[in-house]
Amino acid sequence: MKKLINDPRAVVNESVEGFGQAHADLVTVVPDPLYITRRDAPVKGKVGLVSGGGSGHEPLHAGFVGFGMLDAAVPGPVFTSPTPDAILPATMAVDGGAGVVQIVKNYTGDVLNFETAAELAQAEGVEVRTILVNDDVAVQDSLYTAGRRGVAGTVLVEKIAGAAAERGDDLDTVTAIGNRVNSNVRSMGVALSACIVPHAGQPSFDLEENEIEIGIGIHGEPGRHRIPMENADGITDRLLDPVLEDLGIASGEEVLLFVNGMGGTPQSELYIVYRRAAQVLAERGISVARSLVGNYITALEMQGCSITVLRLDSELKELWDAPVQTAAMRWGR
Amino acid sequence: MKKLINDPRAVVNESVEGFGQAHADLVTVVPDPLYITRRDAPVKGKVGLVSGGGSGHEPLHAGFVGFGMLDAAVPGPVFTSPTPDAILPATMAVDGGAGVVQIVKNYTGDVLNFETAAELAQAEGVEVRTILVNDDVAVQDSLYTAGRRGVAGTVLVEKIAGAAAERGDDLDTVTAIGNRVNSNVRSMGVALSACIVPHAGQPSFDLEENEIEIGIGIHGEPGRHRIPMENADGITDRLLDPVLEDLGIASGEEVLLFVNGMGGTPQSELYIVYRRAAQVLAERGISVARSLVGNYITALEMQGCSITVLRLDSELKELWDAPVQTAAMRWGR
Amino acid sequence: MGLDTAWAVAFLHAAALSMAEHRDELIALDRAIGDSDHGENMDRGFEAVVAKLGDTPPESPAAALKLTAMVLMSKVGGAAGPLYGTAFLRAATALGETADVGPDVLVSALQAALDGVVARGKAEAGDKTMVDAWIPAVAAARDAATAGEPAAAVLAAAASAAAAGAAATEPMLARKGRASYLGERSVGHRDPGAQSSALLLLAAAQAASQQDSHAGSPESPR
Amino acid sequence: MGLDTAWAVAFLHAAALSMAEHRDELIALDRAIGDSDHGENMDRGFEAVVAKLGDTPPESPAAALKLTAMVLMSKVGGAAGPLYGTAFLRAATALGETADVGPDVLVSALQAALDGVVARGKAEAGDKTMVDAWIPAVAAARDAATAGEPAAAVLAAAASAAAAGAAATEPMLARKGRASYLGERSVGHRDPGAQSSALLLLAAAQAASQQDSHAGSPESPR
């Protein structure tokens, strides 16, 4: 294992410390228990947005803390949900009196830890709502399973719910808009290589030189199935088709197309995937009204990507376009 | 070799096509010969900025085309300088009547090809100046060699010269400011792994499991020497020390600290490096006034990073802070 | 003679040792059907439990378990943190003030732990989770207590049933937790949480049997 | 009998074949001390030259070389593109209008090619570049011409001297081009551009010797 780290157990703390120094104009880092808030938190009268989860998905979530997006991020150890004792003070710190929305990716650990923190915060008088993100079509959704995972759609939920909060929407409205994004977004991913979790020291799964994993998540878990390597267009079709089908999107609709890198794939390759995805959407009469391409939610240095499609309406478009000023996403100011 | 590509020879064209579609609001892609201009080029009365070079360093240069930075980018094949027949029309396309500045990384191929294009453009009546970027302290600069390479400092030259052009500076002033950035910026890089050039199909060099290459460039070339793997703080010191020494920076000065990922390194690790670099600078009484952390100039999926330090003055700071609106760097609008 | 505070402390120390020792094994199990962190999470958690025990020695078995619950909830994270946290918390509540845990109270505490895990995680028997270690463990404990066995033997019965339960997760198809994302591919691997549960119950049983062997001798610490 | 347009066309076809055949070898040489692209660059360039020759058949040896120069300049890129482009352009100029290239004109064309490379690249003998293939090649060509050899033999002499020159770059320390960044580590590897230069001159010599052998026979195409 070759990594630019010191002690594997210090990875998250040291990284977040550096992050806080590099972006001191945007964020404040509270070291113990560890969480990150926007510099001007709490914003009086604004609904606060808190997200978090295991580390290793950078820039998610800390990179999205700032004006127009998250008020706080709570990073756990690598691929391990943070604990209530960090989520709680983060929640309290960003309550501007209008309540707090938690954006939680649907993993058992995240759900349980955020749930506990929410209860504790409510007990301290803060109104808390939860948006559960579960956009991964690789996983069958069923009452008898842990349900679909939250993956790249999370970034879009955070941006759009963040814009709603920033324009002054109340707690229920922000929650409803976040849930609307979640209902209209689907993703699917592929891995060309595994990643190495620092404390584990070996690849999260073993792939042969000519194999790829279809339907991977963002934690180095193996995917749904393994196939021989294909070209970019073929892989793109394999990811995009189930996304479009699950979303039931029709000719004439407008979408946001998001090609996300898993951390170790060159940007040039993401654009090759984007090109094919845009081609397929055009052929189906679906109009790509907004785009996002890059490493926004990663699995350490995993090679691969995911494709996310969000069905847009005019309000979601407006909220997407609204100004945002964070370390990893910025426009309009 | 596992890559999200179709035909290795189509990599650049397909990738740039996707890039153009994803960022149609910012850029126009001309497919043959291939170059990218900002959407509103030529901007009348503004000095035009053209850069380019081999592909594989994305987001450099196309990701920096737009308001406040480059007017055109000319991507060559992977790691191979583009040819005058593409550089020339790109140059002509962005001449708004105030002349054009070429920003050229100091490699024999880039220098020769841009030189020819400049001559041809001058023959067609466009005033052309050249800023040669050579910030890599890993390479000894000497009259009897090809000189130092241009690496991550290029991003800073493009941002700051771009801001100067955008505020209306004339050809000589923009050139002088770009040269001032180049004189005050130094970089050094490390590779933890090699990259695989698509048409070559095998790693650009072989590293043992516990070895790293110190003093690498951005083309998968081997570096100056190879050492056993060290922790992040140790590696950071090895990169930063020669940078600071060569720059002759003194206590009390202000700098921009730029930790650049080579493409395959997680962002979390870049911040661990940033943390240490900021620590060392603080110890030496050097003030980090501006920061940049991320994948800005890469070598495909290489794992590793480079550290760049730019000595700031108040004008450079102001130009750095000026609005920029490109695919890969955006603030202030 | 039931189980006392010294037993609880000894159990937690043994648990920490066991988690450190089996850290890599639990990571390997989680690597196959999860995200490679279970061993690291449990090791980090119990290391913190031991540190906390040193800082603030508990005054009753319940206090020891409650302290453990709080530390695990704030140090483990992931799915295992809240689940084990709840299990220890509910067990502590079931023990109440007693300084001397007899077989029946012990069984109620184990049942409470299991109920807590199910309440939080909603897993059923056969879902391939730690519940599949706890269900047979509680049943075996109850049988032993009913048969009149002392507390140490009750724990021993629970531990060996949990071990069998953990092994029995191998052919199961996961329907809860991270392994469920794998669908059919989860079959053929042992559930890491079931394995850590068996290890924890084994540590509890070993601490009890040591207490027993000391109990007879005059130089016993209590 | 000197070299004619058919020779030039045959040379360029042979060059393209050779570049395709040695593509991976040149990539491997460039991988060791450069950026793994020289073979791909040369192959792409000469593939385009052949395509262009098909579209617009040249009417003189100079026209063939000029066409090659233009194509290489716009298709090869990197350092090799402008350097070879200049070499072919200067050689074309030196040939002038002649349809029948004799030994002396040939030598001036080779010299002009070398001068062009040096003018653009500023490399000296011993810098470990293509110049180290060209300098001995031109010298050997001149000697052969002075000794009264025909054009084909002059090219053969140039080709074999270039091959020796390319081999002689192995112990050199690079002072120009990308290999110079390696410092001491460039020692022990052959320069890829010197190697491709030797291959190109060999293709030229082979085309000439074939023309010679055809020239005697009645069914010669000319």
Ligand SMILES: Nc1ncnc2c1ncn2[C@@H]1O[C@H](COP(=O)(O)OP(=O)(O)O)[C@@H](O)[C@H]1O
């Ligand atoms: N819903 C659940 N009910 C009971 N146990 C569960 C549930 N979800 C997960 N687990 C247990 O948690 C273990 C995984 O713990 P750990 O790896 O530490 O957390 P994570 O899955 O968040 O990475 C699984 O092996 C399983 O035994």
Ligand SMILES: Nc1ncnc2c1ncn2[C@@H]1O[C@H](COP(=O)(O)OP(=O)(O)O)[C@@H](O)[C@H]1O
């Ligand atoms: N200044 C120079 N003068 C002469 N030849 C040079 C010079 N610089 C580079 N070369 C030649 O170019 C070759 C490399 O070509 P190529 O790999 O295609 O371009 P690049 O170095 O830009 O990747 C070297 O092997 C060397 O022979």
Ligand SMILES: [Mg+2]
């Ligand atoms: Mg986990």
Ligand SMILES: [Mg+2]
């Ligand atoms: Mg090159």
Ligand SMILES: [Mg+2]
């Ligand atoms: Mg796990």
Ligand SMILES: [Mg+2]
């Ligand atoms: Mg090369």
